């Protein structure tokens with residue numbers, strides 16, 4: 605029985621961020637290469653969680669500002685982002 609899985613290959617520090625490389629393996633062949641940059645040093649969590657790789661923390665760890673976006677009515681977080689993106693402008 606063949607397995608399909610993601611293999612972590614390597615990572616390299618590029619100053620503040622890490623460049624990480626993975627391969628999607630099917631029947632012992634790498635059929636897809638995945639490269640991502642992350643501010644986190646946790647490779648698998650960065651792959652599974654784009655929020656962590658982009659901001660360095662999980663979405664539920666992100667602080668709030670108490671400001672509500674007038675367009676989408678969602679709270680603007682510590683990165684100045686809301687549901688619609690207007691709050692980041």
Ligand SMILES: [Zn+2]
Pocket residue numbers: 673674675676677678686687688689690691
């Ligand atoms: Zn909004």
